Amino acid sequence: MSTDRSWNDRKMDIFIGDLLRAGVLSSALVVLVGAIIYLVGNGRSPADYRLFHSEPSDFRTVRGVLRDAIALRGRGIIQLGLLLLIATPVARVAFSIFGFAREHDHLYAIVAAIVLLILVYALVFS
Amino acid sequence: MNVLEFSLIVWAGSLIAGFLGALTGLGGGVVLVPMLTLLLGVDIRYAIGASLVSVIATSSGAAAAYVKEGFSNIRIGMFLEVATTIGALVGATLATHVSGGAIATIFGLVLIGSAYLSRKPRSKEEREAPQDPLATKLRLNGSFPDAEGLREYNVQHVPAGWSLMFVAGALSGLLGIGSGAMKVLAMDRAMKIPFKVSTTTSNFMIGVTAAASAGIYFSRGYIDPALSMPVMLGVLGGSLLGTRVLVKAETKWLRRVFSLVIVALGIEMLYKGLSGKI
Numbered sequence: 001m002s003t004d005r006s007w008n009d010r011k012m013d014i015f016i017g018d019l020l021r022a023g024v025l026s027s028a029l030v031v032l033v034g035a036i037i038y039l040v041g042n043g044r045s046p047a048d049y050r051l052f053h054s055e056p057s058d059f060r061t062v063r064g065v066l067r068d069a070i071a072l073r074g075r076g077i078i079q080l081g082l083l084l085l086i087a088t089p090v091a092r093v094a095f096s097i098f099g100f101a102r103e104h105d106h107l108y109a110i111v112a113a114i115v116l117l118i119l120v121y122a123l124v125f126s
Numbered sequence: 127m128n129v130l131e132f133s134l135i136v137w138a139g140s141l142i143a144g145f146l147g148a149l150t151g152l153g154g155g156v157v158l159v160p161m162l163t164l165l166l167g168v169d170i171r172y173a174i175g176a177s178l179v180s181v182i183a184t185s186s187g188a189a190a191a192y193v194k195e196g197f198s199n200i201r202i203g204m205f206l207e208v209a210t211t212i213g214a215l216v217g218a219t220l221a222t223h224v225s226g227g228a229i230a231t232i233f234g235l236v237l238i239g240s241a242y243l244s245r246k247p248r249s250k251e252e253r254e255a256p257q258d259p260l261a262t263k264l265r266l267n268g269s270f271p272d273a274e275g276l277r278e279y280n281v282q283h284v285p286a287g288w289s290l291m292f293v294a295g296a297l298s299g300l301l302g303i304g305s306g307a308m309k310v311l312a313m314d315r316a317m318k319i320p321f322k323v324s325t326t327t328s329n330f331m332i333g334v335t336a337a338a339s340a341g342i343y344f345s346r347g348y349i350d351p352a353l354s355m356p357v358m359l360g361v362l363g364g365s366l367l368g369t370r371v372l373v374k375a376e377t378k379w380l381r382r383v384f385s386l387v388i389v390a391l392g393i394e395m396l397y398k399g400l401s402g403k404i
Binding site: 009010012013014016017018020021023024027028031032034035038039042043044045046047049050051052055056059060061075076078079081082083085086088089090092093096105107108111112114115118119121122123124 | 127128129130131132133162166167168169171172179182183185186187189190191193194196200201204205207208211212214215218264265333334336337338339340341344345346347348349350351352353354355356358359362
């Protein structure tokens with residue numbers, strides 16, 4: 001029984017590890033594409049982040065980011081990659097629910113579901 | 127300075143931030159925020175947004191390796207994430223009612239004190255502590271790869287650890303950064319979890335804590351794509367390098383690096399608290 005349990009845990013570790021890697025690599029790739037487009041177009045303009053002027057709505061809403069990314073604007077594509085990056089840990093928690101349920105570890109399926117609920121609450125109601 | 131030069135400098139600094147972050151379980155904010163604000167004159171709000179991006183990138187990038195190699199304990203991480211995420215929500219709600227400066231000052235002093243404690247290796251009796259009934263019931267005990275093969279460990283003082291994790295979450299909600307340090311300390315000091323498991327499990331958890339507050343910062347316009355781009359790419363590269371070093375490093379050295387970094391974080395917090403820049 002105990003060897004069976006640790007084998008299942010091993011499988012879960014590898015599954016979660018692969019999921020995180022896929023999320024991080026795909027978001028890095030998107031950011032890199034955006035970075036090249038942005039730097040080719042704006043690389044020589046002066047850099048200034050001394051003053052905070054909030055981002056234009058294009059970079060503050062999911063819809064605005066998607067619109068800019070589809071138009072192949074560099075910064076829109078970067079922001080899309082950053083959204084994918086933010087989604088990665090959330091996806092990790094969501095998939096853990098299924099992973100633990102398949103392992104028949106109901107206690108931890110519930111624990112993961114609670115964490116996901118709190119996360120979604122924080123993301124939606126903030 | 128033009129955008130290309132600026133991006134290259136930020137990228138190089140982020141490489142170091144990611145390396146230290148993955149090695150210590152603290153995320154990259156400790157290095158990144160002072161570098162951006164003090165050296166490059168970036169507004170603190172953009173720096174916090176970039177630091178949030180760096181925490182998620184370090185956490186996910188390094189955790190992929192740590193989980194697969196059997197260092198991070200997923201059950202410990204999940205169980206404690208309940209405490210940190212609730213704590214983060216409570217902290218964010220309290221943020222408008224309490225003085226951030228006072229909290230930052232206290233937190234800074236706590237960190238400097240803990241730096242001394244966390245240098246000391248654990249005694250043999252502590253390392254071979256018997257199983258705790260609650261930890262066994264919650265299936266928190268585990269094993270991790272050591273120089274002589276797999277080493278088993280028994281988690282202690284679960285309620286104390288859980289409460290400290292709640293405080294860690296509340297602090298990150300209140301101050302914006304610094305939750306990784308409390309997480310490592312809670313696991314290492316209170317729960318007697320082996321140091322490498324503590325730092326890698328903290329690393330596994332900080333991405334979730336950061337994602338919880340990412341929504342607010344994103345919609346407030348703190349996350350600037352042009353600034354976050356070199357941060358994310360640099361931090362990711364650094365964190366992958368950090369994972370390779372941690373796997374082989376001796377715990378003694380990791381404890382030294384950790385305590386140095388939290389002294390730096392403690393000073394940062396004291397500076398923020400006393401100067402009122404929070």
